[in-house]
Amino acid sequence: MDFGFGPADTAFREEARAWLRAHASVQPQAWERELGRAGWIGMGWAEAAYGNRTASLTQQVVWAEEYARAHAPTRTGHIGENLLAPTLIAHGTPAQKARFLPPIARGEELWCQGYSEPGAGSDLAGIRTTARRDGVNGANGGSKGGTYRVTGQKIWTSLAHEADWCFVLARTEEGSRRHHGLSFLLVPMDQPGRIEVRPIRQMTGTSEFNEVFFDGAEARAEHLVGGEGNGWQIAMGLLALERGVSTLAQQIGFAAELEGVVARAVAGSGPLDPALRARIAAQWAELKVMRWNALRTLGGADDAGAPSVAKLLWGGWHRRLGELAMAVRGAAATVGPYDWDGASRPYELDALQHLFLFSRADTIYGGSDEIQRTIIAERVLGLPREVRVP
Incomplete structure (x- = not known):
């Protein structure tokens, strides 16, 4: 397929290549913030309203190619940028977008994905983690006021040991089965005594994957995405983003x-x-x-x-x-x-x-x-x- 790169794409390629060459020595720990300062995070988002720049589809391809060819550091912010952010753009409230998208674009907050569980890995509809609501009920599925208490275990959670937040699929409807009664919650990871992260040592000797244990971890009701009980649709839409x-x-x-x-x-x-x-x-x-x-x-x-x-x-x-x-x-x-x-x-x-x-x-x-x-x-x-x- 002739993807049709034009003169503007060629100029964009030169800019990307020069920037990557000039910043190749940045330490991996500071890399996400360095990308954010230059606006390279979130180029595929719908608008440049969060400190990001926008780019055409061909320019996004150019950036992806030049990034890989430059052997730039492995991204730790890709889960937030490429999975959560598009999900919030499609299903989040204005307040959720305003709260979470700018820190992702700046490379300041890292995310992990709380989906798989022991006994429910690829069978996502079989999850058992629960989220019980307390506090004041709000309109539109109870999205305002109060707190959810998340209890359960997630596994194979990539980068959970480095993440600031986790988007968690949990059962908010007691007694529900399969894909019914699930909700999509944004949970802060810094909750000592309520969230425990245990790295899983892999055959390679490294530990990118983790077990995560939730013991009454708090998630604010205003951080429920898409309304209570709509988690399955949100989760499936997010998984479909893992291409392109x-x-x-x-x-x-x-x-x-x-x-x-x-x-x-x-x-x-x-x-x-x-x-x-x-x-x-x-x-x-x-x-x-x-x-x-x-x-x-x-x-x-x-x-x-x-x-x-x-x-x-x-x-x-x-x-x-x-x-x-x-x-x-x-x-x-x-x-x-x-x-x-x-x-x-x-x-x-x-x-x-x-x-x-x-x-x-x-x-x-x-x-x-x-x-x-x-x-x-x-x-x-x-x-x-x-x-x-x-």
Whole structure:
């Protein structure tokens, strides 16, 4: 697909590239605020009313590409910018937008997502976390006055150990089942004794994921988004945002990883196994297909299956890339890297080993492959619903 970059996009690319080059030395801890000061956060929002700049769709693609190519720091504010903010723009009250969007645009408040639970990972409708209302009832679903008390456990909560706020899907209707009786609440994380965050050590040795325990944590009723009982619709709308421009940026990172695998294969001694050559070529071709699919769905194309298709494509592709990386490295992939003097560092991973271990989760988090296929089967193809065991 010819995406049609014009002269204005070329000028924007030069500006983005120059800024990223000039600010490459900023410490990761200060990176979000640095982005915010320059207006680079929230460019896809509907208006430039919160300290952000706005950009056309093609310019957003340009920024995503240049950011990935510059190897800029991994974003810690993307959950607030790309998931919560568009949700508030679509469903939030004016007061909610005024309170939460400017700090996100300035890079001052970080967010995490309180969805998955033990026993209800990809089956989001099976959550058990509750939010009980006390205080004064308000109009429009009780959105003014009073407090919700949130009790329950969330798991696989990315960046919860760094987040200032969490958007939580919880049951506000006692006795409700499945997708009924759920509400979408904004909960401050700084509540000692009421919120506990426990990092989960992963195979890579890092801990981006966490368990979060809520024990009567407070959420102000005015921070209920979309009205009580409408949480399922809000949550589904938010999940559908995980595609488009951000997917293109992800693919630039994927391309860099593939280049690393290819470089390792080229540097090897002797001829390359024909089957391995074919796998490398297939990975390259499939990456091109993912890019075309992402471009096709930019701007929120009216395609009910698009988010599930995108997740199936990139999850499986990235997992296979990790496996390919180990095949290219051969037996050396099973041992730790070495310093220049030959001293082993057995608990440190090189880039390809880290890629392999982390990518094992790609077909699970963000909605497992099984869930994505069920969505396509039932909601797109109209096949009979899957039989559920009581």
